[in-house]
Structure formats: C-alpha cells, structure tokens
Amino acid sequence: MYAEIIIPLALPKNYTWEIPDHLLANLKPGCRVEVNLGKNKKYAGIVKRIHADRPQSFEPKEIINVLDATPVIQPFQLQLWEWLASYYMCSEGEVMAAALPSHFKLSSETVLVFNEEYGEDFSALDNEEYLIAEALLMKHELRLNEVQLILDSSHVYPVVNRLIGKKVCFVWESLKQTYAPKKETFVLLNPEYDNEEKLSELLNNWSRAPKQMELLLSYLHLMKTEGEVSKPDLLKKSNATDAQLKGLVEKNILRTEKRAIDRLHYLPKDVNIDFELSPAQSEAFEKVKQSLEVKNVCLLHGVTSSGKTQLYIKLIEQVIRQGKQVLYMLPEIALTAQIIRRLQKFFGGYIGIYHSKFNHNERVEIWNKVKSGEMKVVLGARSSLFMPYQNLGLIICDEEHDGSYKQQDPAPRYNARDAAIYLGGLTGAKVLLGSATPCLESYHNAKTDKYGLVELMERYGDVKQPTIQMIDLRAVPRKPGEKVMFSMQLMESIKATVARGKQVILFQNRRGYSPYQTCTVCGWIAQCKHCDVSLTYHKFSNKLKCHYCGNIYPPVHTCMACGSDKLVQRSFGTERIEEVLDKDLDGVKIGRMDFDAIRNKNAHDVLIQQFEQKKVDVLVGTQMVVKGLDFDNVELVGILDADALVHFADFRVNERAFQLMEQVSGRAGRRDGKGMVMIQTSLPNHPVLQQVARHDFVGMYVEEIEKRKQFFYPPYSRIIQVHFKHKERDVVQDAAHRFTQSMDPAYGQYLVGPAEPVINRVRNLYLMELLIKLPRDSQLIAKCKQDIQKYIAVLHNEKRFRNVLLVPDVDAI
Numbered sequence: 001m002y003a004e005i006i007i008p009l010a011l012p013k014n015y016t017w018e019i020p021d022h023l024l025a026n027l028k029p030g031c032r033v034e035v036n037l038g039k040n041k042k043y044a045g046i047v048k049r050i051h052a053d054r055p056q057s058f059e060p061k062e063i064i065n066v067l068d069a070t071p072v073i074q075p076f077q078l079q080l081w082e083w084l085a086s087y088y089m090c091s092e093g094e095v096m097a098a099a100l101p102s103h104f105k106l107s108s109e110t111v112l113v114f115n116e117e118y119g120e121d122f123s124a125l126d127n128e129e130y131l132i133a134e135a136l137l138m139k140h141e142l143r144l145n146e147v148q149l150i151l152d153s154s155h156v157y158p159v160v161n162r163l164i165g166k167k168v169c170f171v172w173e174s175l176k177q178t179y180a181p182k183k184e185t186f187v188l189l190n191p192e193y194d195n196e197e198k199l200s201e202l203l204n205n206w207s208r209a210p211k212q213m214e215l216l217l218s219y220l221h222l223m224k225t226e227g228e229v230s231k232p233d234l235l236k237k238s239n240a241t242d243a244q245l246k247g248l249v250e251k252n253i254l255r256t257e258k259r260a261i262d263r264l265h266y267l268p269k270d271v272n273i274d275f276e277l278s279p280a281q282s283e284a285f286e287k288v289k290q291s292l293e294v295k296n297v298c299l300l301h302g303v304t305s306s307g308k309t310q311l312y313i314k315l316i317e318q319v320i321r322q323g324k325q326v327l328y329m330l331p332e333i334a335l336t337a338q339i340i341r342r343l344q345k346f347f348g349g350y351i352g353i354y355h356s357k358f359n360h361n362e363r364v365e366i367w368n369k370v371k372s373g374e375m376k377v378v379l380g381a382r383s384s385l386f387m388p389y390q391n392l393g394l395i396i397c398d399e400e401h402d403g404s405y406k407q408q409d410p411a412p413r414y415n416a417r418d419a420a421i422y423l424g425g426l427t428g429a430k431v432l433l434g435s436a437t438p439c440l441e442s443y444h445n446a447k448t449d450k451y452g453l454v455e456l457m458e459r460y461g462d463v464k465q466p467t468i469q470m471i472d473l474r475a476v477p478r479k480p481g482e483k484v485m486f487s488m489q490l491m492e493s494i495k496a497t498v499a500r501g502k503q504v505i506l507f508q509n510r511r512g513y514s515p516y517q518t519c520t521v522c523g524w525i526a527q528c529k530h531c532d533v534s535l536t537y538h539k540f541s542n543k544l545k546c547h548y549c550g551n552i553y554p555p556v557h558t559c560m561a562c563g564s565d566k567l568v569q570r571s572f573g574t575e576r577i578e579e580v581l582d583k584d585l586d587g588v589k590i591g592r593m594d595f596d597a598i599r600n601k602n603a604h605d606v607l608i609q610q611f612e613q614k615k616v617d618v619l620v621g622t623q624m625v626v627k628g629l630d631f632d633n634v635e636l637v638g639i640l641d642a643d644a645l646v647h648f649a650d651f652r653v654n655e656r657a658f659q660l661m662e663q664v665s666g667r668a669g670r671r672d673g674k675g676m677v678m679i680q681t682s683l684p685n686h687p688v689l690q691q692v693a694r695h696d697f698v699g700m701y702v703e704e705i706e707k708r709k710q711f712f713y714p715p716y717s718r719i720i721q722v723h724f725k726h727k728e729r730d731v732v733q734d735a736a737h738r739f740t741q742s743m744d745p746a747y748g749q750y751l752v753g754p755a756e757p758v759i760n761r762v763r764n765l766y767l768m769e770l771l772i773k774l775p776r777d778s779q780l781i782a783k784c785k786q787d788i789q790k791y792i793a794v795l796h797n798e799k800r801f802r803n804v805l806l807v808p809d810v811d812a813i
C-alpha cells in the first residue's frame, strides 16, 4: 500500500511513499508520519490518501514512522487545503505550513526549546524521553539532527512528538516575533466553594474579620457580573486593603494568580446575555435567520454603530445552545482587547482567541479544545479558518470588506472571507458576512440573490449619523507646493471639542514625519537605494526609512544631487501631526496609533484603553483607527488629506476611499448622535466625497458597479495577477513579455499588460505585472490556471529566466 503525503514545502505535487506492513494497521488519512525526502531531509508529513497504485515514474521510499495514533487533521480540513491550493495556485504543503501550529510541524531544521515551566523532575519520562530532556535541560535547545545523535535515529520523531505532548519542550518559531502578554493578578475562589452549600456554610459560620467578609462578598458579586476579577479591580471596588485580601488567601478561601489578561480559559463556562435588541435590530435578526434557512451565506449591511456586534452575539448564543461551534473572524488588527472583553462578558470560558501573536502553547491549547468540542466560539483572524472544528454551525466574517483578509505573502495568497464560504460548504456551517461598507463583490452577490441581504440602516439608540463637512483646501492660503495640515476650521473645532470634554480622532494614512525630503533647487527627492520609493523621515528616531523594504538611512542635510541645503519636507505623516498638535494645544493629551507607535499588540490595547478611559483627548492614526472600534465620547473626526485617498491608479480606488472615510466617520457620535466629521480636500465635488457626505453606500455601489461592468473588472470578471521579479530590469521585462506571448494565443483578449507597476523596484528586484481578466467560467479559469503553471515551468527551463520569480495572485486586491 502507498500513501500520498503532504509535506510543508512548495512542491508542485504531493509525493507518494510506501507503507511498510507493520505500520499499515495504524495509518489513517490525517495522521502525521515521518518521511525522508532526498538524501537526509526528514519531515513530518500529513497522510492525505492511502491507496494501492504503485507510482510508475519513481521508486517510492518507505514511511519511517507514524506519529499520531489518531488523525490530527480531519477529512474536511484536508478538503479545505486541497481547494485552497488549487484555487489560489500553490501547493498543499504551503497551505499545510500556514494551517498547522508549529507544534505539529517537524523537520530536520526544527529546533526544540526546553520548556522552563516543566521543571527538572523527569520521573514521568521513559528512558529515551529522559535522555533528550536531560540534554535539553543542559543545552536549552536542540536541533533534530542533534537529537538523532543522542538516540537511535529511527526513533527520533515519535520521541520528540511525545516530549512536545508532555510539554517538556516546544518547537521554536524563528520568524515570529514573540508576544509578551500583559500580566495581571487575578483573584479566584477556591473551587471547594463553587458549591452553593459549602459557600453558605462558610458565610453563615463567619466569626471574626468582618472586613474580610465584606471583601469576599464584593468578590462574589463582581465574579457574577464581570465573569472574572482582577486584583486591582477588586481592591478598588470593595475599598479593601491588600492585607485583607491576603487574609482570605491565607485561609485558602481565595487564591491569586498572575496571568496574561487575555487568557480566558479560567472563566466559567456560562452563557449570559443580558441585553435586548432594539425593534430595528430584532427585525434584522429575524431576517438574518430566515435568510440563512434558505441560503448558505447572508450579508448583513448595517451602518456604523447599528449594533451588528450585538446581533452576532444573539446569533452565537442560539448556535451554541444547539450544541454547535461558531467561528467569529475579524481582521487581525481589529482583534483587540476591547472586542475580546465585550464577547467574554457574554460567553465566558466558551470563547477562545486564536491569534498569530499568541505563543504556541496557548495556540495549541485552543486547537485541542476546539477539537475536543470544549471551546464553543473561536474569535480569530484569518488563520482561525484552519482549526479542527467538530461541529461548526456558523461562521461570522465581520468587516468583510477588509483587505487584510487577503494574505499577500507568502502563499497561500487566500482571501479568508471567500475561504470561509467554502469552509461553510464543507461543514454545513452558515456564513454571515457583516459590514457597514461591504465590498462590491459581496454586495453584488447579495443583490443578485446569490447571498441573502439584510440591511440595518439606523444607528442604535436613536442616534443620528455624523454630519459631514467638507473643507475646501483651495481656499486655504499657503506657500506654493506646500500641503495644508490643519485648516483653521478644523483646528478651531479640535480645540472646541476638547474644551467640551469630548474626544477627537484624526486620520492620516501616512506614518512617520514626512514622506518626502525634496530639494527646492533641483527637485531631488531622497530615495531608497533598493526600492523605487521616496524615503520617509522619522523624527523620533531621526532616520529616513523605506516603508517597502524597511531599510534605514541617516538623515540628509544637503541635496545629494546639487549639494544645496535648501531641503524641505513636503507632506506630513502621523508623527508630524502629533508634534504640531503637541505644540499648538496646551495641556491636551495626544495619542498616536500607527505601525511605529504600536509595535506590539499590547501597546495597541493599552492605547485603546487609555482613549476609552479618556486619558487621551486626541487620537491621531492611520488605518488602524478605522477598524471597528467602539468609543462613546468621540465627537469630532478629522480626515486630513482626503485627496491622497482618491488619487490612486487602481480600479478599486473609489470603493476603498469610500470604505475608509465612511468607517472612520463612523467612530464619531456613537452615543449622542452629535458626531461631526471634517474632510479636508481640494476636490470637494469628487463623487466619492459627495457619497461619503450623504453616507450613500448604495449610490457608490451603483456608480462603481457600472464601471466594473463596462471595463470588465470583478465582480464581472475574475482576475489573476502575475508578478515577475528579478534583479535585472531587462531580464524581468523580457520574461514578462515572453510569458505573455505564450499566453496570448488562448487568452489574448483577457490580458492587460505586461507593464511596470508604479513602484517598479522593491528590495533590489525589478518588477513587472500581467493582469488576466477572465470571464466567470469555471472551466476556462481552471484551464487558465493550469496554463499559467505550465508556462511558468517553460519559462524557468530557459537559462536566462531560471531565476525570475513568478508569483500568480488569484483574486488579487
């Protein structure tokens, strides 16, 4: 017998291995096996299929070992992988690499790291495990080939697998930045008193220390209302002292525990929904349910602050009461402590968070609990699609328009929203897409009855949509070539808003201090040596940075071309806005939310919390401030440079600009309806700005969809973009033209280009692009994908083009 096995590499096809007789009985699809590839490379691969067809063209090797007694991957997951690989034109191995927590991925290059928490007591280990554990304790980390030297080589993988299972060690993830979760002390009740009888006995027989009793009662109350109790919170709300708490801990009634704030598994498993939907929300809720009875996918188009999240919560409740699981997907950056807390309040310990920035142990723990069915709700970014669900009933894809659902690099370049719909089909789960600004493709699918459509057009609590005011920058005096940062109206409004105790959000989609350093004499612009882009000045670090390749340069004081010192900084980023505000607004607290200020997830959450608690008056930010945040005191939103949003050579430019502006506007006036949005622009009559001014999503849709039809763009066509990269410009250009010629006979009418992109060099590689716009004919699309693969291979056979990188991107955005 033979097995088709997926190994985590970009091989065009899955390889086949022979199954030795003694392993046959234990082998099932979805189990991991240890296999050899080439001379001495070893991998843990996943068995996809067991069959009796001996490969014709090569002599198969034998599987070395079976690592799992039961499958780690279920059939529907294997089907999802297969679909992703074929649809997005990559290998199943690449999907596997993205889908599995590193824990499950072993290869010759794997580094094992000792888990300090395990301690030094190895008495529970067998001989071989003990040998490795000892070596790990001494050396802290070991490569798998070192393990091989210690043990007889045929045993390595199973032993390592057991050690990981016992948490003696874990697999080192080289490229992931480590996420240090914020720790806080939490207070827990000794489980002995979880039982009513015991608890009342304790309380009734209380003799001394009335303060301690009071503290205990506060604890019990907080536990009921909040679901979990942190020490600072408890002491503050009960007006108690540290010593009183210590007393209760010494009596073994309460316990304290230091843990990460977003680890949730200690929460009681309890569903507790204590709010009612408004009439409009109830109507939408019923419609969503009806629609999902007849359709597999429903789009909920609800304006900002209409309470979509509340509606999801009610739906989740129903699904988990039916004993099913729910996946709640959000764009990575929107997965904040704010939304976690909000859901945790209702679903306690039933909810698990799956975040790429959590460490492996936590991720594996959630993986296992989803598999055992203990976890009912998974809140996660796009990779949460890959969890081993048992009984998935519902997938919610919130902010479904968000571009970050599409993975750019590396493969699989999948769109998690679309993959969620496929996953729904495989598992029988219904899919709810939600957004205040759906993407055109989804809205089109809803309008043409492919999806259900439910619209919720009013904000919760009788609150009005924010008023939009255009500020015409052409009327603002300035020096030629200079950009206006603040018009007088905007500055005055900021001051007045803050003076009323209200908060402000300012949006500028550029980080750093200034994106151009230019010479006023000769026009020279500071540029990256490796990329065709101008360098952004960062004042805090006093460096020039390339936002494409990340290279850092010292600041320039004289023009590199003419030597003049007449350099100016044109345009402005968030850092400069913050500086100007700091100078101009006395005593006003400014916060900045962008990639530089928010290096880790923690800083992001801390800033959101400071803003919630009104410790920050004005929040300046990039796209990050746009994503689904719910603040109750924001009155003014300023969009500083709307022109930059509508000036892009891309067919989605208007759709994107509308989404960004409508979403950021939606942060204003969420409680009292007094929200005001000021948009600075020199194009106040631009159609998109007018649509934003009227909150007219449908108007934008009607206008844009017509253009998509006319110019044959999605949703009317399917696009595949082929990227070419090489360090020599003429090689990459010739490669792109040669490739296009080979595609031309069959697909000529669908090809656009090849052409150089606006930024034609990144990281020392010159770029070319070919756009293929195909009719929505699945056979033709499948054939085209095959042909692309074929002609990539043909091109690579030619010596001159051997090292040209060709990357197909299906449904590129």
Ligand SMILES: Nc1ncnc2c1ncn2[C@@H]1O[C@H](COP(=O)(O)OP(=O)(O)OP(=O)(O)O)[C@@H](O)[C@H]1O
Pocket (backbone or CB within 6 Å): 275, 276, 277, 278, 281, 302, 303, 304, 305, 306, 307, 308, 309, 310, 311, 435, 436, 460, 628, 629, 630, 666, 670
């Ligand atoms: N039925 C309700 N009962 C109590 N509070 C509600 C209700 N509906 C909405 N809210 C509150 O109104 C605010 C806005 O709701 P929510 O954040 O769910 O809106 P949203 O539609 O998700 O907005 P956005 O698209 O801007 O993220 C929240 O603070 C929420 O708690």
Ligand SMILES: [Zn+2]
Pocket (backbone or CB within 6 Å): 528, 529, 530, 531, 546, 547, 548, 549, 550, 551, 763
């Ligand atoms: Zn660069």
